Amino acid sequence: MDLKNRIAVITGAGRGIGEAISITLAKAGATVVINDIDLERAEVVSERARRLGVNSAAIQASVGVYEEVEKMIDKVIRDFGQIDILVNNAGITKPSSIEDMTVKDWNEVINIDLTGVFFCCKKVIPIMKSHKYGRIVNISSVAARTGRIGNGVHYSAAKAGVIGLTMCIAREAGRYGITANAVAPGPIFTELTAGFPKETWEKLNESLAVGRSGKPEDIANAVLFLASDNAEWITGAVIDVNGGIYM
Numbered sequence: 160m161d162l163k164n165r166i167a168v169i170t171g172a173g174r175g176i177g178e179a180i181s182i183t184l185a186k187a188g189a190t191v192v193i194n195d196i197d198l199e200r201a202e203v204v205s206e207r208a209r210r211l212g213v214n215s216a217a218i219q220a221s222v223g224v225y226e227e228v229e230k231m232i233d234k235v236i237r238d239f240g241q242i243d244i245l246v247n248n249a250g251i252t253k254p255s256s257i258e259d260m261t262v263k264d265w266n267e268v269i270n271i272d273l274t275g276v277f278f279c280c281k282k283v284i285p286i287m288k289s290h291k292y293g294r295i296v297n298i299s300s301v302a303a304r305t306g307r308i309g310n311g312v313h314y315s316a317a318k319a320g321v322i323g324l325t326m327c328i329a330r331e332a333g334r335y336g337i338t339a340n341a342v343a344p345g346p347i348f349t350e351l352t353a354g355f356p357k358e359t360w361e362k363l364n365e366s367l368a369v370g371r372s373g374k375p376e377d378i379a380n381a382v383l384f385l386a387s388d389n390a391e392w393i394t395g396a397v398i399d400v401n402g403g404i405y406m
Contacts, residue, residue, distance in 0.1 A: 160387040163188035166239045167386065168232070170222050170279060171249025173200030175349035176298065179375030180246055180382050182207055187383060189244065190214040192235050196221050196249075214239070222249045222275030223267075225282075232282045241290060244386045245283045247276040247297045247321075252314045265313045272317035276324060280339075284332055293337035294386045297325045298378070301345045301401045318343075322397055329395030338394035340385045345401025347373040368403020 167184050171177045173195030181191045185208035193208070193215065195201035201217035208215035218234060220227040235242055250272045253264045276297055287293025302310045303318035321341060328339040346352070346363045364371055381400045384390055399405060 160187050160383055160389055162244070162383075162387060165189045165243040165386075166192070166235070166241055167244035167246065168192045168194060168235060168242055168279075168283070169246040169248055170194045170275070171196075172204055172246075173197050174204075175351060176344065176347060176375045176378050177246075177248040178204050178207075179379040180248060182211070183376065183379035183383050184244070184246075184386065185211045185213045185215065187387070188213060189386075190239060192239070193217045194220055194222070194231060194249070221271075222247075222279055223270040225278045228275075228278045228282050232279075232286070236286065242283055242286050243292060244294045245279060245287075245296070246382055246386070247279050247295070249275055250298065250317075252310050254309055254314075255311045257312050260311060260313065264311075268311070268313035269317050269320075272314065273320040273324070276321055280324070280328055284328070284337065287337050288332070288335045291336040293332070293335070294390075295325075295328060295332075295337065295339040296382050296385045297321050297339070297341045298382075299325075299341045299343040299397065301343055301399070301405050304343060304399070304405050325397070326395045333394055338385070338390065340390070340393060340395070341397045342378060342381050342385070343397055343399050343401065344378050345373055345399075345404045347375060347378065349375055363404075366404055367401075368406070371402065373400065373402055 198219035205215040205217040220231040300318040
């Protein structure tokens with residue numbers, strides 16, 4: 160799949176799934192803008208992309224603060240002229256039961272995981288409309304599909320909200336050459352989840368039809384497809400990439 164001459168913005172891309180998405184899009188020829196709250200991590204990923212022979216930039220911003228999103232997108236337009244692909248990957252979780260969850264925890268997770276997606280789409284869609292082309296891919300979760308215990312009600316609610324938001328955007332923006340889809344990952348082995356007890360991973364793997372946990376690249380490959388012209392007639396869809404934990 161060829162993404163040459165496409166400009167992609169990937170949020171929460173300093174590590175894990177976001178990093179894998181960025182590098183996968185870069186390998187397909189896209190210019191990749193690496194967003195993360197941690198600028199040092201973003202710059203490392205951006206340098207990896209440049210070594211693949213594509214343009215890249217790192218931008219520090221919190222997707223949960225609209226003013227920071229505005230500044231980030233304005234800078235991308237100044238530096239690169241357009242945005243063709245938006246991947247809303249940034250997210251946090253604070254595992255807790257509903258009894259122990261604080262209102263502050265609820266608000267923080269909803270703000271980053273759902274409101275942040277809204278902020279980025281709100282700012283980017285008018286830009287995509289202006290040149291009648293756009294690919295929006297929002298990262299949801301199997302937790303939105305199953306309400307899995309462990310992540311917390313805030314995380315499941317936010318990720319379910321991402322699916323509804325994606326479908327609505329698909330309808331609103333479809334006549335302007337813009338598609339909007341979601342990818343719902345299952346359990347992915349990343350730097351953040353590597354610390355889970357071995358027994359936890361063994362139980363997870365037993366529950367997966369394919370018998371193994373996912374890799375960040377498994378998600379990145381689905382995003383690449385949805386970001387490409389091969390998926391131009393797919394919109395409002397949720398692609399479950401979960402090894403068969405939910406079907």
